[in-house]
Amino acid sequence: MARKPRDYIIKLNRKLLLLAGFLLFIMVNVLILRNYGATKTFSHRSNRTIVLDPGHGGIDGGTGKREDILEKDINLDIGLRLKKQLIVEGFNVIMTREKDMSLEDLSQIKASRYRRDLDARRSIIDSNQPLVYVSIHVNSSKSSSARGVKIYHFPGSEDGKELAEKLAHSIDTHLYHQFLKEDSLRTEILYEDFYILREPKYTGVLLEAGFITNPEENRLLKDEGYKERLAYAIKKGILEYLD
Numbered sequence: 576m577a578r579k580p581r582d583y584i585i586k587l588n589r590k591l592l593l594l595a596g597f598l599l600f601i602m603v604n605v606l607i608l609r610n611y612g613a614t615k616t617f618s619h620r621s622n623r624t625i626v627l628d629p630g631h632g633g634i635d636g637g638t639g640k641r642e643d644i645l646e647k648d649i650n651l652d653i654g655l656r657l658k659k660q661l662i663v664e665g666f667n668v669i670m671t672r673e674k675d676m677s678l679e680d681l682s683q684i685k686a687s688r689y690r691r692d693l694d695a696r697r698s699i700i701d702s703n704q705p706l707v708y709v710s711i712h713v714n715s716s717k718s719s720s721a722r723g724v725k726i727y728h729f730p731g732s733e734d735g736k737e738l739a740e741k742l743a744h745s746i747d748t749h750l751y752h753q754f755l756k757e758d759s760l761r762t763e764i765l766y767e768d769f770y771i772l773r774e775p776k777y778t779g780v781l782l783e784a785g786f787i788t789n790p791e792e793n794r795l796l797k798d799e800g801y802k803e804r805l806a807y808a809i810k811k812g813i814l815e816y817l818d
């Protein structure tokens with residue numbers, strides 16, 4: 576038996592109304608859950624600190640040539656980009672320097688300028704009790720073919736090694752594979768008894784962002800998009816380590 580058209584329309588509308596009501600119910604629930612999750616994550620992280628340590632500064636230019644570009648300026652640029660990105664994620668970010676300056680005047684110890692500069696960096700790291708810290712540097716080599724990011728952790732530090740691995744994987748994925756479309760490039764993980772890895776009480780790594788002596792990487796380290804993406808990859812790696 577065929578229904579009367581009028582009946583059919585009323586039944587269809589009821590079905591649509593029920594369906595719309597059900598969808599609304601689901602959407603409201605999803606929104607509530609998402610907001611709850613986001614607030615929780617944010618407040619969870621807002622009292623957590625990360626220290627960024629752009630190497631060199633002031634009279635200490637690091638590697639590079641004044642007439643071309645100096646390491647200290649690249650380190651600071653990457654550090655400031657990373658700081659901005661980490662703040663967006665809800666972290667409290669402390670930098671050992673935010674300007675072109677060396678830090679020896681902040682140290683009380685009697686030692687060389689270089690040693691007092693490092694002591695000041697250690698002191699800033701330890702006094703802020705960070706979840707992690709990252710020292711940012713740029714490499715150089717007599718061989719112009721040497722290239723790629725290298726990440727150092729303290730010998731035998733399991734946490735340092737794990738942080739280095741997460742960062743390396745993130746850089747290979749987000750910078751080399753996705754951004755440069757280079758599948759043969761790999762971030763190298765190394766360990767070394769550096770003062771800035773040995774002395775602070777907290778987990779950290781030293782990241783060499785590339786070779787200023789490699790023509791292609793020299794060009795990339797001056798490129799805003801590249802440095803922004805490198806900062807993004809470092810942030811992603813830190814997030815993965817902290818998860």
Ligand SMILES: [Zn+2]
Pocket residue numbers: 630631637638646712713
């Ligand atoms: Zn350096």
